[in-house]
Amino acid sequence: MITTPLTLDLVRGAAELETTARGVRPHRLPEWVRQQFPDGQLLAVESQPSGVRVAFSTRASRVALVSHPTRLAYRGVVRPRGRIDVFVDGVLTLADVLDGGDTIELDLSTGATTVLPGAPHTTVLEGLGEGEKLVDLWLPHNESIELVSLGTDAPVVAQPGHPALWVHHGSSISHGSNAAGPSETWPAVAARLGGVELRNLGVSGSALVDPFMARVIRDAPADVISVKLGINVVNFDAMRVRAFVPAVHGFLDTIRDAHPTTPLVLISPIFCGIHEHTPGPGAIDPASMATGQAAFMATGTPGDETLGRLTLSVIRRELRSLVERRAQDARLHYLDGTTLYGEADTAGHPLPDNLHPDTVTHRLIGERFASYAFGAAGPFSAFGPAESD
Structure with a gap:
C-alpha cells in the first residue's frame, strides 16, 4: 500500500491542518481566530469538519483512510454517531458510520465532563477497479476528527479545481x-x-x-x-x-x-x-x-x-x-x-x-x-x- 501525506491540496474545504500526535486535524477557521477568541463552543464546532472532503483522483482499487474521531455526548441523551460518506465519480458508494475514537461525555445536570478514550477508525473501499476515478470522502459534520493516514494500492493526485x-x-x-x-x-x-x-x-x-x-x-x-x-x-x-x-x-x-x-x-x-x-x-x-x-x-x-x-x-x-x-x-x-x-x-x-x-x-x-x-x-x-x- 502507498501512504500519501494528507495536505491541503487533498483536504478540501478546510482553512488549515493542525499537526497532532496522531496525524492532522482539519480546522474550518484559521489559527488567528482560534487565538483571538478561544471560546469553547466555537473551538468545538469549527473543528467539526462540515463540508470538508478528502478528495483525489486515482487508479487504486483499494483505499483505506485511518482516522481518530472525537465526539461530544450528553449523558442520558441519544445522539447518532458521525459518518464518512464516500463518493466515487459522484456516486455515493459508502456511508461509513464511525465507531471508536474518543468521547467527551457531558453531564448536563452538573456540567461535569468525562473523557472516554477509544480506538482509531478505518474507512475501507475495495473492488473499485483499475480505471481512473474521482474519490471524495466527506468527513463527519458532527464530530471532530484527526486524519491518521491515507493508504491506496496506486498513487493519488489532487482533483482538478471545481468551476466555482x-x-x-x-x-x-x-x-x-x-x-x-x-x-x-x-x-x-x-x-x-x-x-x-x-x-x-x-x-x-x-x-x-x-x-x-x-x-x-x-x-x-x-x-x-x-x-x-x-x-x-x-x-x-x-x-x-x-x-x-x-x-x-x-x-x-x-x-x-x-x-x-x-x-x-x-x-x-x-x-x-x-x-x-x-x-x-x-x-x-x-x-x-x-x-x-x-x-x-x-x-x-x-x-x-x-x-x-x-x-x-x-x-x-x-x-x-x-x-x-x-x-x-x-x-x-x-x-x-x-x-x-x-x-x-x-x-x-x-x-x-x-x-x-x-x-x-x-x-x-x-x-x-x-x-x-x-x-x-x-x-x-x-x-x-x-x-x-
Missing part, C-alpha cells in the same frame, strides 16, 4: 445538525446540485455576526457567497434591534472590502415556531430529558418585540429592510428563509427537537436553495442551472 467556489456561513442548521451524514446537510445537497465546491462556515451556536467571521469570509477565495443570520442571535438573546442592524451592515461591509462584486445572498432564518414571536434565550426543555431526546424551548416573554428584543419575525423584517437600503449593491440579494422552510412545511416535516431539521428536511432545504440560487434567474446562475441529484 461557494462560501457559506450560518448556524447549526447550516452546520448540519440532525442530518444523518455529512453529504446530507442542506449546503452539501445544494452544492452538488449547483455543481460548485463548498466551503461550509456553518458553526453551531456561533453565527453571531462576529467581526472575525466577516474577515474570514473577506479573506477567502469565493466565486459566490451566502450568509444566513439570525437564529443564534435570538437563541442567545445577544442583541437588540439597535445593535443587530448596524452589526449586519458592518459584516457585509467587511465582506465587500475584498469581494465588491461577488454575488452575495443574505438569508434570514427558516421557520422555527418557538422563536417566531418569543425572544430568547433558548434552552433545552427539561421535560425532554426523560425521553432521551433533547428538545429546545424559548424562555423569553412573548410581546417583548416592542422593546426592541429580537424574534425571528423581527429579524426577517430588519434584514429585508437592510438589503433594500443597500440597493446600490446590485449583487446583494435577500432570501427569506421561510421560502426554504416555512410554517406550512411543519405538518409534513416537523423539526424533531423544535429547532433543527431532520435529514429529509435538510434535503428539501438544499433542493429549494439550489433551485433559487443556481436556477436560470438566480443570483448564482452564472454557474449553471441546478440539476437533479
Whole structure:
C-alpha cells in the first residue's frame, strides 16, 4: 500500500491542518481566530469538519483512510454517531458510520465532563477497479476528527479545481445538525446540485455576526457567497434591534472590502415556531430529558418585540429592510428563509427537537436553495442551472 501525506491540496474545504500526535486535524477557521477568541463552543464546532472532503483522483482499487474521531455526548441523551460518506465519480458508494475514537461525555445536570478514550477508525473501499476515478470522502459534520493516514494500492493526485467556489456561513442548521451524514446537510445537497465546491462556515451556536467571521469570509477565495443570520442571535438573546442592524451592515461591509462584486445572498432564518414571536434565550426543555431526546424551548416573554428584543419575525423584517437600503449593491440579494422552510412545511416535516431539521428536511432545504440560487434567474446562475441529484 502507498501512504500519501494528507495536505491541503487533498483536504478540501478546510482553512488549515493542525499537526497532532496522531496525524492532522482539519480546522474550518484559521489559527488567528482560534487565538483571538478561544471560546469553547466555537473551538468545538469549527473543528467539526462540515463540508470538508478528502478528495483525489486515482487508479487504486483499494483505499483505506485511518482516522481518530472525537465526539461530544450528553449523558442520558441519544445522539447518532458521525459518518464518512464516500463518493466515487459522484456516486455515493459508502456511508461509513464511525465507531471508536474518543468521547467527551457531558453531564448536563452538573456540567461535569468525562473523557472516554477509544480506538482509531478505518474507512475501507475495495473492488473499485483499475480505471481512473474521482474519490471524495466527506468527513463527519458532527464530530471532530484527526486524519491518521491515507493508504491506496496506486498513487493519488489532487482533483482538478471545481468551476466555482461557494462560501457559506450560518448556524447549526447550516452546520448540519440532525442530518444523518455529512453529504446530507442542506449546503452539501445544494452544492452538488449547483455543481460548485463548498466551503461550509456553518458553526453551531456561533453565527453571531462576529467581526472575525466577516474577515474570514473577506479573506477567502469565493466565486459566490451566502450568509444566513439570525437564529443564534435570538437563541442567545445577544442583541437588540439597535445593535443587530448596524452589526449586519458592518459584516457585509467587511465582506465587500475584498469581494465588491461577488454575488452575495443574505438569508434570514427558516421557520422555527418557538422563536417566531418569543425572544430568547433558548434552552433545552427539561421535560425532554426523560425521553432521551433533547428538545429546545424559548424562555423569553412573548410581546417583548416592542422593546426592541429580537424574534425571528423581527429579524426577517430588519434584514429585508437592510438589503433594500443597500440597493446600490446590485449583487446583494435577500432570501427569506421561510421560502426554504416555512410554517406550512411543519405538518409534513416537523423539526424533531423544535429547532433543527431532520435529514429529509435538510434535503428539501438544499433542493429549494439550489433551485433559487443556481436556477436560470438566480443570483448564482452564472454557474449553471441546478440539476437533479
